[in-house]
Amino acid sequence: MSEDPRVGLTVTHRRYVPYAHAHYGGDLVDGAYVLGLFGDVATEVCIRADGDEGLFASYDDVQFRAPVRAGDVLEASATVVAVGRRSRRLEFAARVVCRADPARGASAARVLAEPIVAVTAVGTVVVPPPATGAVPM
Template identity: 70%
Template sequence: MGSTSQASVGTRVVHRRYVPYAHAHYAGNLVDGAYSLGLFGDVATEMCILTDGDEGLFASYSEVQFRAPVRAGDVLEITCDLVRVGTRSRTLELAVHVVARGEPTAEQPGAARMLEEPLLATTATGTVVVPA
């Protein structure tokens, strides 16, 4: 396509996602950490499309930290901030916050609430590459 990169430090992409109960793997409806990494791939792909007109490729993760549990029934906010722009590489700061949590009971199986303060669940630094 030959378009000029629009990549600039400070660009942000935000997604929200409901975590279906089908993704629970462990007791307490816990979801595995790979779920967050998959969400990071989604926001990074949008970032590459936005800035470079190409889906790009994830080259590496560093500083991955699982800080709090993600559970089925959660609503997550996934952020991707562009923090460094190279010739073909882009460094991204990524985070998953829980913004709502399912709280089912026997009387109200669909009960849930918005959290007063988002709960930081997962963070990472990622590097993506885009075509020249």
């Protein structure tokens, strides 16, 4: 039996983190901001894989590994690692790819030589049963 062709599907979004989202001292952004990004990439995964936005069912693991700050550019990605009848298991990563550099000026920023892995997670989404005659992907 061959592996489901949806396994390995990856969706990536990039987003600038505005200063309006800074929630703590040092321009730190709360973890819920990144979880919202994970929801967005999971939605696109479901649309691409199953033709439906799907619903987020659960997170099995969330690891906050490095701070996310206002002025960052984040890259959030989701990869399908398992496909059930109606469930899809996804691995998520959010990486800081650019960061504000206020020491050089109020609007200065830099592209990071190596992205910083800020948040990782594993989660499950569910989609409705396929409609008669529907073909995923």
